[in-house]
Amino acid sequence: EAGVAQSPRYKIIEKRQSVAFWCNPISGHATLYWYQQILGQGPKLLIQFQNNGVVDDSQLPKDRFSAERLKGVDSTLKIQPAKLEDSAVYLCASSYPTGGLNTEAFFGQGTRLTVV
Protein backbone atom coordinates (compact mmCIF):
# COMPACT_ATOMS: atom_id res chain seq x y z
CA GLU A 1 0.00 0.00 0.00
CA ALA A 2 1.47 3.36 -1.01
CA GLY A 3 1.93 5.87 1.79
CA VAL A 4 1.12 9.55 2.02
CA ALA A 5 3.03 11.44 -0.66
CA GLN A 6 4.19 15.02 -0.19
CA SER A 7 6.12 17.41 -2.36
CA PRO A 8 8.42 19.19 -2.43
CA ARG A 9 10.66 17.75 0.32
CA TYR A 10 12.51 21.00 0.86
CA LYS A 11 11.81 24.62 0.03
CA ILE A 12 13.72 27.83 0.74
CA ILE A 13 11.99 31.14 0.10
CA GLU A 14 12.42 34.75 1.08
CA LYS A 15 9.99 36.39 3.46
CA ARG A 16 6.91 37.86 1.79
CA GLN A 17 7.11 35.31 -1.02
CA SER A 18 4.45 32.67 -1.54
CA VAL A 19 4.80 28.89 -1.43
CA ALA A 20 2.58 25.87 -1.99
CA PHE A 21 2.78 22.30 -0.74
CA TRP A 22 1.07 19.28 -2.21
CA CYS A 23 -0.23 16.11 -0.54
CA ASN A 24 -1.65 12.89 -1.93
CA PRO A 25 -3.20 10.77 0.86
CA ILE A 26 -3.44 7.01 1.10
CA SER A 27 -6.06 5.74 -1.32
CA GLY A 28 -9.49 5.53 0.30
CA HIS A 29 -8.63 7.75 3.26
CA ALA A 30 -11.31 10.39 3.58
CA THR A 31 -9.73 12.39 6.40
CA LEU A 32 -6.73 14.54 5.61
CA TYR A 33 -4.71 16.68 8.00
CA TRP A 34 -2.09 19.38 7.62
CA TYR A 35 0.23 19.85 10.58
CA GLN A 36 2.97 22.38 11.24
CA GLN A 37 5.96 21.11 13.21
CA ILE A 38 8.38 23.74 14.44
CA LEU A 39 11.82 22.47 15.45
CA GLY A 40 11.71 20.90 18.90
CA GLN A 41 7.92 20.88 19.11
CA GLY A 42 5.16 18.42 18.44
CA PRO A 43 3.00 18.73 15.33
CA LYS A 44 0.28 21.38 15.53
CA LEU A 45 -2.91 20.84 13.57
CA LEU A 46 -3.51 23.55 10.97
CA ILE A 47 -6.50 22.14 9.14
CA GLN A 48 -8.50 18.91 8.93
CA PHE A 49 -10.59 17.84 5.95
CA GLN A 50 -13.30 15.21 5.79
CA ASN A 51 -13.53 14.39 2.08
CA ASN A 52 -13.40 17.88 0.57
CA GLY A 53 -15.07 19.69 3.48
CA VAL A 54 -13.23 21.49 6.27
CA VAL A 55 -13.77 19.95 9.72
CA ASP A 56 -11.41 22.13 11.74
CA ASP A 57 -9.29 25.11 10.75
CA SER A 58 -9.29 26.92 14.07
CA GLN A 59 -5.48 27.16 14.22
CA LEU A 60 -4.93 28.08 10.59
CA PRO A 61 -3.63 31.68 10.23
CA LYS A 62 -6.22 32.54 7.64
CA ASP A 63 -4.72 35.91 6.77
CA ARG A 64 -1.79 34.11 5.13
CA PHE A 65 -2.51 30.38 4.98
CA SER A 66 -5.04 28.67 2.75
CA ALA A 67 -5.76 25.05 1.96
CA GLU A 68 -8.02 23.18 -0.36
CA ARG A 69 -8.86 19.61 -1.11
CA LEU A 70 -10.45 19.26 -4.49
CA LYS A 71 -12.49 16.13 -5.23
CA GLY A 72 -11.75 14.80 -1.75
CA VAL A 73 -8.33 13.40 -2.68
CA ASP A 74 -5.22 15.58 -3.17
CA SER A 75 -4.70 18.70 -1.11
CA THR A 76 -2.61 21.85 -1.37
CA LEU A 77 -1.51 24.16 1.44
CA LYS A 78 -0.45 27.68 0.50
CA ILE A 79 1.31 30.42 2.42
CA GLN A 80 1.15 33.98 1.10
CA PRO A 81 3.03 36.04 2.17
CA ALA A 82 5.49 33.94 4.18
CA LYS A 83 7.01 35.15 7.44
CA LEU A 84 10.22 34.06 9.13
CA GLU A 85 8.21 32.26 11.84
CA ASP A 86 6.64 30.02 9.19
CA SER A 87 9.91 28.08 8.98
CA ALA A 88 8.89 24.57 9.95
CA VAL A 89 8.14 21.13 8.62
CA TYR A 90 4.67 20.84 7.12
CA LEU A 91 3.28 17.35 7.56
CA CYS A 92 0.34 15.86 5.76
CA ALA A 93 -1.49 12.87 7.25
CA SER A 94 -4.52 10.83 6.32
CA SER A 95 -6.85 8.42 8.08
CA TYR A 96 -9.97 6.38 7.52
CA PRO A 97 -13.04 8.17 8.93
CA THR A 98 -15.03 5.42 10.56
CA GLY A 99 -14.51 6.59 14.14
CA GLY A 100 -13.78 3.01 15.06
CA LEU A 101 -10.51 1.24 15.60
CA ASN A 102 -9.08 2.14 12.19
CA THR A 103 -8.61 5.80 12.92
CA GLU A 104 -4.83 5.85 13.02
CA ALA A 105 -3.30 8.73 11.09
CA PHE A 106 -0.48 7.96 8.67
CA PHE A 107 2.03 10.67 7.89
CA GLY A 108 4.02 11.69 4.87
CA GLN A 109 7.71 12.63 5.03
CA GLY A 110 6.89 16.31 5.31
CA THR A 111 8.04 19.45 3.52
CA ARG A 112 10.79 21.37 5.28
CA LEU A 113 10.26 25.09 4.70
CA THR A 114 12.93 27.66 5.43
CA VAL A 115 11.98 31.32 5.19
CA VAL A 116 14.97 33.68 4.98
Place this chain on the structure above:
Amino acid sequence: QKEVEQDPGPLSVPEGAIVSLNCTYSNSAFQYFMWYRQYSRKGPELLMYTYSSGNKEDGRFTAQVDKSSKYISLFIRDSQPSDSATYLCAMREVGNTGKLIFGQGTTLQVKP
Protein backbone atom coordinates in the same frame (compact mmCIF):
# COMPACT_ATOMS: atom_id res chain seq x y z
CA GLN B 1 -2.54 24.87 29.84
CA LYS B 2 -1.79 22.64 26.88
CA GLU B 3 -4.23 19.82 26.18
CA VAL B 4 -1.37 17.33 26.09
CA GLU B 5 1.82 17.65 28.12
CA GLN B 6 4.99 15.67 27.43
CA ASP B 7 8.46 16.09 28.89
CA PRO B 8 10.76 16.94 25.95
CA GLY B 9 13.83 15.34 27.54
CA PRO B 10 16.33 14.57 26.18
CA LEU B 11 16.43 11.13 27.75
CA SER B 12 19.67 9.15 27.49
CA VAL B 13 19.86 5.49 28.51
CA PRO B 14 22.32 2.61 28.02
CA GLU B 15 21.49 -0.17 25.60
CA GLY B 16 19.28 -2.82 27.20
CA ALA B 17 17.61 -0.44 29.64
CA ILE B 18 13.87 -0.18 30.15
CA VAL B 19 12.57 3.17 28.96
CA SER B 20 9.45 4.87 30.29
CA LEU B 21 7.86 7.70 28.33
CA ASN B 22 4.81 9.56 29.61
CA CYS B 23 2.14 12.07 28.72
CA THR B 24 -0.61 13.76 30.68
CA TYR B 25 -3.71 15.34 29.23
CA SER B 26 -6.59 17.54 30.31
CA ASN B 27 -9.40 16.67 27.89
CA SER B 28 -11.49 13.85 29.38
CA ALA B 29 -13.14 13.30 25.96
CA PHE B 30 -9.97 11.75 24.54
CA GLN B 31 -10.61 8.09 23.83
CA TYR B 32 -7.93 7.09 21.31
CA PHE B 33 -4.30 7.18 22.35
CA MET B 34 -1.33 6.74 20.08
CA TRP B 35 2.43 6.73 20.21
CA TYR B 36 4.42 7.80 17.20
CA ARG B 37 8.15 7.47 16.60
CA GLN B 38 9.88 10.14 14.56
CA TYR B 39 13.41 9.78 13.28
CA SER B 40 15.34 12.88 12.31
CA ARG B 41 14.07 14.43 9.09
CA LYS B 42 11.29 11.88 8.75
CA GLY B 43 7.54 11.95 9.27
CA PRO B 44 6.05 10.37 12.40
CA GLU B 45 5.31 6.63 12.17
CA LEU B 46 2.66 4.93 14.26
CA LEU B 47 4.02 2.62 16.97
CA MET B 48 1.12 1.82 19.25
CA TYR B 49 -2.59 2.50 19.26
CA THR B 50 -4.93 2.07 22.24
CA TYR B 51 -8.62 2.65 22.66
CA SER B 52 -9.80 3.83 26.10
CA SER B 53 -8.03 2.46 29.19
CA GLY B 54 -5.82 -0.56 29.57
CA ASN B 55 -2.57 -2.03 28.35
CA LYS B 56 -1.40 -3.10 24.94
CA GLU B 57 1.79 -4.98 24.16
CA ASP B 58 3.63 -5.32 20.87
CA GLY B 59 7.03 -6.95 21.03
CA ARG B 60 9.32 -4.79 23.16
CA PHE B 61 6.73 -2.01 23.40
CA THR B 62 3.92 -1.69 25.95
CA ALA B 63 1.39 1.13 25.99
CA GLN B 64 -0.64 1.92 29.09
CA VAL B 65 -3.59 4.25 29.46
CA ASP B 66 -4.99 5.39 32.80
CA LYS B 67 -8.00 7.54 32.01
CA SER B 68 -8.82 8.17 35.67
CA SER B 69 -5.46 9.93 36.05
CA LYS B 70 -5.38 11.26 32.47
CA TYR B 71 -1.98 9.67 32.06
CA ILE B 72 -0.50 7.49 29.35
CA SER B 73 2.81 5.68 29.15
CA LEU B 74 4.99 3.87 26.66
CA PHE B 75 7.51 1.32 27.91
CA ILE B 76 10.37 0.06 25.79
CA ARG B 77 12.10 -3.10 27.01
CA ASP B 78 15.63 -4.07 26.04
CA SER B 79 16.18 -0.72 24.36
CA GLN B 80 18.38 -0.65 21.27
CA PRO B 81 20.40 2.14 19.64
CA SER B 82 17.91 1.95 16.75
CA ASP B 83 15.23 3.12 19.20
CA SER B 84 16.95 6.51 19.35
CA ALA B 85 14.31 8.92 18.05
CA THR B 86 11.66 11.38 19.20
CA TYR B 87 8.55 9.78 20.65
CA LEU B 88 5.28 11.66 20.28
CA CYS B 89 2.09 10.88 22.11
CA ALA B 90 -1.15 11.76 20.34
CA MET B 91 -4.81 11.65 21.31
CA ARG B 92 -8.20 12.15 19.81
CA GLU B 93 -11.86 12.18 20.74
CA VAL B 94 -14.45 9.67 19.58
CA GLY B 95 -15.90 10.28 16.15
CA ASN B 96 -14.49 10.75 12.71
CA THR B 97 -14.11 14.50 13.09
CA GLY B 98 -12.07 14.36 16.29
CA LYS B 99 -8.87 16.38 16.17
CA LEU B 100 -5.61 14.51 16.64
CA ILE B 101 -3.62 16.40 19.26
CA PHE B 102 0.09 15.79 19.83
CA GLY B 103 2.42 16.22 22.76
CA GLN B 104 5.72 18.02 22.36
CA GLY B 105 7.68 14.81 21.91
CA THR B 106 10.44 13.22 24.02
CA THR B 107 13.87 12.78 22.46
CA LEU B 108 15.41 9.42 23.37
CA GLN B 109 19.02 8.40 22.89
CA VAL B 110 20.05 4.80 23.51
CA LYS B 111 23.81 4.51 23.87
CA PRO B 112 25.61 1.29 22.83
